[in-house]
Amino acid sequence: MGELRKMTYINQHVLNNLFYILVSIFFFYFLYDYVRFFQRKKVYQRLLFVVCLSVPLILCMKYPIYIAPDCVHDLRQVPFLIGTFYGGWTVSLPLLIILLVARWVMYGYQFITVAVYVMMFMFGSLFSPFFKQLPKTKRMIASMMMTFILAIAATILAIAISDFEVTESYIVDFILVPPVAVLFVVFAMETLREALLIRSKAIKLEKMEVVSQLAASISHEIRNPLTVVKGFMQLMRGKDISEETKEQYMNIALEELDRACAIIDDYLTFAKPFPEKTEPLHVHHELQKVIDMLRPFANIHGVKIVPTLMPATIKGNGQYFRQCFLNIIKNGIEAIEGDGAVYVAVYVAEKTVTIVVRDEGKGMTKEQLARYGEPYFSTKEKGTGLGAMVSIRIIEMMDGTWTMESEKGRGTTMKVTFHLLLEK
Structure with a gap:
């Protein structure tokens, strides 16, 4: 029973030391992965590595492994060697200084400790x-x-310097346990590094897939109007064509060129970064401008735009805000077959502004609604889907949220919510 208690006590302290080391390694990779500051320069990464390894190094000395009456040991050399192997002398030297200073503060100066760790360094x-x-x-x-070789060398050095007694517990705890601990920690580090690399590659592949999909779709969408223009230009070379027919062909060709330009503009808006410069936007004024721009287009389609605009202010970019809701309201107008109306309303809460655009159009099925905003998905015959993608991107860049409800034959309602900017 006494031996069982002794083994449990030993395992607890060894595992505590390993716990300090592993948590620091996980913490290092967490900060490196999520804090971009540490990804800018290698010197920042080395600094983070030193800090993260210094903590378990000090904790291992503060809470050592009491294994036998003749042996008090700790795993301080594990984080020290990990830092040395992965970081070289630029990481190892600061760790050596921290280790020696902490050892001196806690237990006093001992020459053998300095000699052993300088040799390891x-x-x-x-x-x-x-x-x-x-x-x-x-x-x-x-x-x-x-690690095993350095432990043997350290033992030989200690015997040469002083009257050092090599006990059985010392052999186990200083020569045999640290190499196994280093093996375990290196395995954990390599696994974490592989996981980060795999995720980074997956993100790059996903971006490349999106780019290739966009490029293929753009080329397809632009090729169609250009093919039409080419066809009519060839027809116009005919000798027996009247001026009236030429004029008709010319108008059709110009319309197709305008459509190609619109596709390119949507793509560029989606691709280029959101401007950093923002300003207070009066939502009701900006929406009124959009409505005024779209009213002639709505009249041609026999659609009424019914605004209910409350005064509210948010922070954002005016040009992008107008383009976002121009796309949304225009989609609502185009969704209406025959007579109908598009309702644009602004609701102000304590901290938010909600803009609701509801149309009396043909609506969407659940499957179509789930795909809204996907690259080049559109319910319109000649639609590219880029307008919806652009609108969603602008909303997200302005820290807004959006929801959409739709039912086939009963229209669509889109709600966009932004943070209210309180007037001072």
Whole structure:
């Protein structure tokens, strides 16, 4: 029973030291992945690595492993060697200084500690360039072997410097346990690095897929009007064509060219970044401008635009805001077959502004509604879907949210919500 208690006690302290080290490694990769500041320069990454490894290094010394009456040990050399292998001397030197200062503050000065860790610093730094060039499996084996060799060298150095007694517990805890711990930590680090690389590659592949899809769709959409223009231009070369027919062909060709320009404009708006400069926007004034621009278009289609606009102010870019709702309201007008109306309303709450655009058009099925905003999905015969994509992108860039409800034969309602800008 006594031996069982002893083993449980030993395992608890060893696992505590390993816990400090592993948590610091996970924390390093978390900050590196989510805080862009650390991705800008390698010096920032090294600084983060030093800080993250210093914490377990100090905690291992503060809470050591009490394994036997003749041996008090800790795993401080594990984060020190990990930093040395992966970071070279630029990481190892700050860690060495922190280790020696912390050791002096906690337990006083001891020459043997300085000698051992200076030796580890020198040989570990020389080993680092070779270590970095190895693949994952070989890194694990090499790190374990190097840690074991350094432990043997440290033992020989300690015996040479002072009357150092090598006990059984020392052999287990200083020579055998650290290589296994380093192997385990290196495996965890390599796994995390692979996960980040795989995710980065997946993001790049996804972007490339979107770009290729956009390029293919753009070329297809532009080719159609250009083909029409080419056909009519060839017809106009005929000798027996009257001036009236030529004029008709010319008007059709110009309409197709205008359509090609509109497609290019939508694509450029979607592709280019949102401007950083923003300003207070009076929602009711901006929407009134959009309505005034679209009213002739609505009259041609026999559609009424019914506004209910409350005064409200948000922060954003006026040009993009108008383009966003021009696309949304225009889609509502085009969705109406015959007579009908598009209702544009503004509702102001305590902290938000909600703009509701409701049309009396043909509506969408659940499947069509789920695909709204996808690249080149449109319910219109000659639609490209870019207008919806542009509108959604602008809403998101202005920190807004949107929801859409639609039912086949009963129209569509789109609600867009922005943060209210309080007037001072």
